[in-house]
Amino acid sequence: MAPDSCVCGSRRLVVFVVFVALLLDNILLTVIVPIIPTILYSIEHPKNSSTETQASLSSGSSPSSSGSSPSSLGPLFNTSRSPNLPQNHTYNSTRCRVNRSFMKQENFKVGALLASKVVVQLLVNPIVGPLTNRIGFNIPMFTGFLIMFASTLMFAFAQTYALLIAARALQGVGSSFSSVAGLGMLATIYPDEGRGQVVGLALGGVSLGQLCGSPFGAVMYQFVGKNSPFLVLAGLALLDGVLQLCVLRPTKVLPETVKGTPLLTLLRDPYILLATGCLFVCGTTLATLEATLPIWMSMTMCSPVWQQGIVYIPGGILYLIIANIIGKLSTRIRGWLCAMIGMILLTVDVLCFQLVKSFYALLGPATALGLCLAMAEVPIFLILAHLVEIRHVSVYGSVYAIGDTGLCLGFVLGPLLGGGLVPVVGFRLVLVIIAVVSFVYAPLLFFLRNPPSREENKALVDQESKE
Template sequence: MALESLCWLRQWLREEHRSRKLILFIVFVALLLDNMLMTVVVPIIPNYLYQLDKPEPAQNISSSGSFQNIVSLYDNSVKSSSSNSSLSTGPSPSPDPGPVQGNASDCPLSRSSLVNENVKVGLLFASKATVQLITNPFIGPLTNRIGYQIPIFAGFCIMFLSTIMFAFSSSYALLFLARSLQGVGSSCSSVAGMGMLASVYTDDEERGHAIGIALGGLAMGVLVGPPFGSVLYEFVGKTAPFLILAFLALFDGALQLFVLQPTKVEPESQTGTPLLTLMKDPYIIIAAGAICFGNMGIAMLEPTLPIWMMETMCAHKWQLGVAFLPASISYLIGTNIFGTMAHRMGRWLCALIGMVLVGVSVLCVPFARNIYGLILPNFGVGFAIGMVDSSMMPIMGYLVDLRHVSVYGSVYAIADVAFCMGFALGPSIGGSIAENIGFPWLMTIIGLVDILFAPLCMFLRSPPGSEEKIAILMDSNCQMKTRTYSTQDRHQSQDLDLDQDQDYDDEDYD
């Protein structure tokens, strides 16, 4: 009986109209976990590495009238204080810098050692995107040969292993390895997931809506990750957030086994356009560039903003993650609103406005003097990136339909490469720039780059395609809408038949 019920449930789940929604849910959860793991380390790693690398604090003998040595963040003097006297050693007395916002226990002991963390943290954050960048060109064509089920399940397995490594790693080398391994799993999940959605949602408007929902999973991961990691890190410990993510990854893997059956190889029915041919398409390059430079703004903020906050605000540990909360909430709002609206207003216009808004918001970040001053700029950054991503991800699939063969693994590998270039170049270059010329100049540079790139989105207003491809695309859209209407009519007729049967049964009973 139980076996029959299980078989009936699997058959019910694999019906076409339910299967599409379940596939969308699986991709949503996969992107959620990937981006939670990517962002949960943002408030943890800078502080954790600083705690590993910082020198031992000076001996505290402050019982009664004793002295405590504190290295000032703002000057190189060593201040000795007691309850009765205050002396300063050094070549000349230094004035007291005054009260510093935040808790003194959260203030770094040395500004030089803190600034040096920029490069290490930037390289560690960039390692995931760099490995993902290298892996994507292989995953895209692979999905054309073996289908999407096996790569997305392999991505889950690798993600689970990376999460466990993060939980129990206690050295920079192991953390670097875990972050790099995550890049392989993320490449499998994102490329196969987006390709799977594009293949089951063939109507352009439906596809945009579905991809907007899937990007909502990415937004939820970005939204929950930093505050989730910072709060658990401060009050429970480094291991706790990663163990919870590992448990959620097991749930996603079980769902994939039940619905997708990744042991079955289902290659695409037609040969896709070669990857190099797609990379030479100027319209695909413009769309990929918008994804890259749009996301580079937040990618540069992730490793450098917590350190800048520690340096200028003496921010608490939990504040390092909560500072990203406005960007995460607004990204979630932006992807849900413009997943559908971008199709109506023009995806090129939505992306153009988003790129300008990213640049302006990033330029405003260095003017903040406390965590409250970061709310509006970070909100603008997240909302604008949501506009860009929810416009450009569907347009990548549309460009393939319009100008190439409708096989989507390779084009979403290019989209993921663009996304990864932003998150690879952003932290690695951003950390070095912040160390050498300062955080404000870093924000100025990336803000101007985004604003200058925005006008290129006008070329995506009406990209050319062959008449044959346009006719096929219009015909397939009409067939999809006709099939949707006929499915609705069939369900209505089935409901009517059930009502009639019920009436006949009532008459027989009477």
């Protein structure tokens, strides 16, 4: 029976609520990427981050001497030449001095901080997936909002590295509730026609947040202050919470009408694992770049914080556009082929990053990154829903928990890979490694071309048992 106009309107509001929740979650995920080196420097070198120093930086003068050339690069940078430089300070160019020793040492700390969120999310996902199957999606979605709101406030007022880790870990719990419940809700209320478009829109919120959180954090941090990006996000999260109360009304447990396939059974499905592996490779690639690119830009281009952030804006916008196009055409395109092409293009794009030598040249591969990730990720999330329908039971919480876990593993490995290997083998060789992995994995997606259904799979098993 077709839903009436009121239900259709409610469904559109649900899509908007999920989009906003995923957008805020992923903005918070990446908002600290370009600013965390400077925050860590201020924590570990409080004397160099005194009120006088910050005042001189904000006024555009060098902290080492008054009347020197303007700078807005923060405490790690200085545009003036001083005869009494410490040995660990070297010149990147005639116009910029950067604390290279500190930057190299901080690679691992930055990576560990970024990875802590997804480590916790990995642990919570196996709980949230089956939980949504039992009690519905509304309460987990609102629980995710409450936890994310608390995490955002912790980020705003954290004064130590330990508190930053705690805030990041708490965010992982909230993110698990929001992402698993949100995607599962959309797959449930759009069982057939329209699913591709709404899932594409929701994933557009994910990537738009991932790629545009950095510029938002960089600009707000540099021109307004450390607390400002987190306080703004806390305000937006509060508005989303009010919207959830009005639209979702998370006040009661919904009884389980259809028993979903056990999580372990889904984990033994090779096709689900193959699709999840694609998300893992995409997540690893993006996370490695996000964890290492700001420091590389600082050391090679002397890029200020705002440049390290806005480099992701074009890619985020392009992802949102391409994700919607792929979602609308999902019934007419071959998802596996689209994802395979996206992975191959991702390989070429990652290699292009190491060839650029200026900020404006960097905008090219950074923009193309949005195209590659949209082509690879959006079809995979649709394939996951299709796989659970034809091979298992049409209950989506657990399968999206598995898909989200794949992304989380990538966001764990990426920062640790970048933070651990870049100081040893260099930024360029790390890019070659992740490009090779993407290229090798792409042909495997061919096996998703025509996966056997539940009946075909059962007949095959019965035949093998008779033999």
